[in-house]
Amino acid sequence: MFSCHKAVKKNLQVSLQDSPGLVLQSTMETSTDPKSPAVLERQLLILELLSQHPEGLVFSKMRETLGLPKATLHRLLSGLLHAGCLETDPPPSEGDEGSSARRIYWLGPRIGRLLGAAASPNRLATLSQGILRELAEQFHETAFLSMLRGTKIESIMMMTPPRDWYGYVNPGHLMPPHAAASAKAILAFQPDELVRQICTEPLPALTPRTLTSLDALRAELEKVRRTGIAWCMEEIDRGLIAVAAPVPLAQVGVILSVSLVGPTDRMKHSDKAAMTQALKTAASRLATLYAGQLSSEVS
Numbered sequence: 001m002f003s004c005h006k007a008v009k010k011n012l013q014v015s016l017q018d019s020p021g022l023v024l025q026s027t028m029e030t031s032t033d034p035k036s037p038a039v040l041e042r043q044l045l046i047l048e049l050l051s052q053h054p055e056g057l058v059f060s061k062m063r064e065t066l067g068l069p070k071a072t073l074h075r076l077l078s079g080l081l082h083a084g085c086l087e088t089d090p091p092p093s094e095g096d097e098g099s100s101a102r103r104i105y106w107l108g109p110r111i112g113r114l115l116g117a118a119a120s121p122n123r124l125a126t127l128s129q130g131i132l133r134e135l136a137e138q139f140h141e142t143a144f145l146s147m148l149r150g151t152k153i154e155s156i157m158m159m160t161p162p163r164d165w166y167g168y169v170n171p172g173h174l175m176p177p178h179a180a181a182s183a184k185a186i187l188a189f190q191p192d193e194l195v196r197q198i199c200t201e202p203l204p205a206l207t208p209r210t211l212t213s214l215d216a217l218r219a220e221l222e223k224v225r226r227t228g229i230a231w232c233m234e235e236i237d238r239g240l241i242a243v244a245a246p247v248p249l250a251q252v253g254v255i256l257s258v259s260l261v262g263p264t265d266r267m268k269h270s271d272k273a274a275m276t277q278a279l280k281t282a283a284s285r286l287a288t289l290y291a292g293q294l295s296s297e298v299s
Contacts, residue, residue, distance in 0.1 A: 042068065043076050047085065047111065054250050056089075056106035077105060084110035109191060112253045121147055124256065125157035125171070127289055131282050132159035132258070139275060141262035144169045145286075146182035146244070148190075148255040151198045153183040168240065168261050178203045178217050179210050181232035181244040185257035188224035189246055195221070210235045229276045230257070234264060241267040245279035247286045256290075258282050 045066060050057060057065075063073050080086040087108045128145045135143035136159040144158040146169075155169040169175075169182075177183040178199045187195050196214065203212045211217050224230045224246075232242040244259035258279055262270075 039076065039079075042066075042072075043080055043085075046076060046080065047107065050086070050105060050107050054106065056104040059103050059105065062105065081108075084108050086111075109253065121149070121156045124290065128157050128258075128286060129159065131285055131289075132157060135159070135258070135260060135278060135282055136161050138278060139260055139262075139270065141260045141266070141270075142168050144182070144259050144261070145247075146175055146180075146186065146257045146259065148186050151194075153177055153180070153186055153198075155182070169259075176204075176206060176236055178212075179206055179232060179235040181230040181242040181261075182257045182259040184221060184224050184230035184232070185244040185246040185259070186254055188221040188230065189248075189254035192218075206236050207234055207238055209233055228280060232261075239264050243267075243272075243275060243279060245276070245283040247283045247290075249287055250291055256286070258286060 046062065049062065049065060059073070059077075063070060066073070068076070077086065077088075078092075081088060081092065085108050086105050088103055088105045090103060092103070124147065125145060132143040132145060135141075140161045140163070142158060142160045144155050146153055147156045153175045155171055155173045155175065157171055158169055175183040177187060187198065190198075195218075199214060199217060201214055203214070203217070204210070205212050211220060220230075228245060230244045230246075232240075232244075234240060236242075240261060241264050242259055242261035244257045246254040247256035247258055248254050249256070260275060260279065261267075
């Protein structure tokens with residue numbers, strides 16, 4: 001599900017594995033029309049190639065591997081960069097093609113969002129059950145997994161200790177994006193344009209502690225990026241505190257978070273250092289687990 005062109009990718013992988021130095025010659029007709037199927041096919045080849053190299057590839061290596069003329073590859077890369085499908089370092093500037101051979105390209109945020117949109121919430125939820133159960137049992141609080149789906153953030157799996165069998169965030173529950181710890185842990189790693197799209201002012205005050213301005217929310221998200229942890233201190237319901245960690249996925253970015261939530265009178269007496277470290281460890285384990293699953297699905 002995470003390959004936009006599985007047949008091309010499979011052939012490309014076989015070619016590279018069997019003959020590392022092989023140059024892939026295109027059999028498609030030459031065309032400069034951006035709407036041409038030949039152009040789209042070549043752009044897909046570029047995306048498939050870069051999907052195998054999360055660290056990026058230099059222009060010269062892509063040209064050698066794909067067997068495309070320099071000018072053609074420049075045009076294809078320019079279109080993908082403009083569409084947000086690629087990123088590059090150093091950034092291109094007019095008239096600097098002489099340094100292009102050393103420029104590194106990798107998949108951009110738009111591709112990451114497309115890959116994330118293709119993820120199956122049910123499959124991810126199933127894979128998370130064991131780790132969520134461990135968190136719930138360790139801290140005797142509700143543990144849950146949340147996911148960014150389009151412009152909504154929702155809970156997709158929940159595990160509760162026996163004493164709280166009813167839980168707090170049943171699967172399918174939409175999380176207030178400007179208040180929930182689970183949502184902040186995800187939004188902190190999204191483009192500002194998407195944050196503004198999701199969190200439109202005026203932001204509703206759910207409790208006296210809710211952040212109600214985008215500036216205040218941006219400051220909070222910066223703190224999340226710095227610490228790797230998000231908090232909800234009675235910002236949705238009085239008497240409830242939640243803490244969350246982002247789950248980064250290779251090639252996709254952060255579209256998931258793992259959280260703990262419980263009553264204030266219990267959470268405020270918990271070992272916060274142990275809780276935040278356990279969430280970060282759980283997030284890392286989930287990321288590894290999902291990466292293994294996704295790799296098997298596209299191989």
